Amino acid sequence: MGLTTQPDSPNLQRSKRFASIALIIAIIAWLILIVSAKFFPQDTQLIHILMLGAEAGVVGGLADWYAITVLFRNPFGQLPIPRFLRDHTEIIPRNKARIAESMGRFVQENFLSPNVVQKTLAQTDLSMSLGKWLASPQNSQQVTLLMQQSLPKVFDFVGQEQIARFIQTNSVQWVRNTQINGLASEMLHAILDNDFHQDLLQHGLDMAHEWVIAHPEQMRDMTEKVFKELGVGKLAKGFHWIGIDIQQRSIDSLLIKVEAMLADPEHPWRQHIENYAHGLMHALADANSNASIRLNATKNALLESPQMLNFMSGAVVILCQAIKQDLEKTNSGIALNLRAAIELLGDNLIQNNDVRQLLNQRLSSAAIGFSDQYSNKVIRFISERIHEWDSTEMIAKIENEVGGDLHMIRVNGVVVGACIGLILGLIRAGLELWL
Structure with missing residues (x-):
């Protein structure tokens, strides 16, 4: 059983396009500054500061692109690369079984365990909510x-x-x-x-x-x-x-x-x-x-x-x-x-507080009993469904849901890297003048 393949959402397409444009701008700026250093030797120091910022932006954008890409796929393709690098690509597909078990444990421990159910129901007047709903x-x-x-x-x-x-x-x-x-x-x-x-x-x-x-x-x-x-x-x-x-x-x-x-x-x-x-x-x-x-x-x-x-x-x-x-x-x-x-x-x-208290007790006991008896079956069902998903379709689904925010990290990498590069360039220039 697989997930239905869906095209990239507009948000994901927009984020990818924005991140690529930011990286291209940083690369073009870096190349222009390299050429400018040859034609404007009197401004070499300023150009080197700006060049360091552009280089840092390129490095930051490429590093974040690599970090995001290896979550979902192998960016090297069939290139002969060291095994320690290849083993740490396609992180989500490689760990699908572990993710399924972790998701199951997360749901069980945080939503379906008897203690969590009892604590949640103790803070909720279910019969009052039911009464208000029925009285409408x-x-x-x-x-x-x-x-x-x-x-x-x-x-x-x-x-x-x-x-x-x-x-x-x-x-x-x-x-x-x-x-x-x-x-x-x-x-x-x-x-x-x-x-x-x-x-x-x-x-x-x-x-x-x-x-x-x-x-x-x-x-x-x-x-x-x-x-x-x-x-x-x-x-x-x-x-x-x-x-x-x-x-x-x-x-x-x-x-x-x-x-x-x-x-x-x-x-x-x-x-x-x-x-x-x-x-x-x-x-x-x-x-x-x-x-x-x-x-x-x-x-x-x-x-x-x-x-x-x-x-x-x-x-x-x-x-x-x-x-x-x-x-x-x-x-x-x-x-x-x-x-x-x-x-x-x-x-x-x-209106009847005694009846509500009795009903809440019965509902709480029933919910706790259900949780204690069936939570493992529910978690096993969730894990089995995740195991059955096709990896390619699962990756497409996850990337479609959260990829927009992930690719915006690439934009942040270019901008933050460029700012850090400028700061480092100014510090170096200041130290060279002082020394």
């Missing part, structure tokens, strides 16, 4: 738009039936291998500890009370069906003939009970429901209890039911189709809710 309407819109465009394509590419089979297979396997009694016990524990069951019960009683009052005919029909199932339908009709409406009295009695439970948080039926829920929670925590055995048996029976499996597959297909159709709409409700959820998540991260 522009960013949340970009994320939502990306998902809105990608998910329908994923559904089309994978196939909704395949997604359904994948979810069914993995979910069924997970549920089959899971003792669901423990999960149910933990869910009950969370509900009871947060008094969520009281809010749920209150809301359910409110809804039941309002429905019974708003739908008297449907309630009478339901009561009639219950009486028939219990085998007391004819008895209720008999009482109705003598002026006693058993159905209405039952409905009224139910309403009285519901209203009493709504009005009294300490109602015995409420206490009974709560006691039953606590008892069920403790029973489900024991895998050998009758409640746990019955629950797991019911779970296994459902998993063995073809009707249940077909229902799951059909439900997943319908759900995927509904999600796909909604996301393809311009005013997608899922996209709108997703965007709001992303912004809400960002706001919560910004």
Whole structure:
């Protein structure tokens, strides 16, 4: 695998041209001064001072040209030169393997070592930055738009039936291998500890009370069906003939009970429901209890039911189709809710310091673990890619990137050399006059 060969960049071409012009000017000046010394003998001392400056400029320019050239190539070509000179040309191509290893070690020691990662992350509040990014309407819109465009394509590419089979297979396997009694016990524990069951019960009683009052005919029909199932339908009709409406009295009695439970948080039926829920929670925590055995048996029976499996597959297909159709709409409700959820998540991260600290700890631990486990592989990958590069193309790439500055050193060599030569010439002239 090689690098793509590129022509010299404008900056590199300009630097090479400028350096060559500076060297040529120094050479021409040196030659002119040599000739001038023959025609103007009365100014020999001044000409020698200027000549020394020109010579030093030529030497400086040529020396820097040589130093820069041997980094990349051999300037002697096929000339028979001493080996100690030839061995110190083409420095970068000759040392490509060592450069690859050095670059790998540099990246590992300065960027990917666990200590560096830990120190860097300790100085950075990643969760705060993430929260600010997510809370930005522009960013949340970009994320939502990306998902809105990608998910329908994923559904089309994978196939909704395949997604359904994948979810069914993995979910069924997970549920089959899971003792669901423990999960149910933990869910009950969370509900009871947060008094969520009281809010749920209150809301359910409110809804039941309002429905019974708003739908008297449907309630009478339901009561009639219950009486028939219990085998007391004819008895209720008999009482109705003598002026006693058993159905209405039952409905009224139910309403009285519901209203009493709504009005009294300490109602015995409420206490009974709560006691039953606590008892069920403790029973489900024991895998050998009758409640746990019955629950797991019911779970296994459902998993063995073809009707249940077909229902799951059909439900997943319908759900995927509904999600796909909604996301393809311009005013997608899922996209709108997703965007709001992303912004809400960002706001919560910004406001909740405890959550940020926990998230930073988890991210830091994950990054340190990744660095410790994969840094050597990353460095080996970098080194192997550099080893595979063609030397000629690699040199062209490096010279194209930094050669502009390197060739400007040649200009500096001419200018600095000329200045040093002038200074030395003035010193020599001064010493000759003084002595």
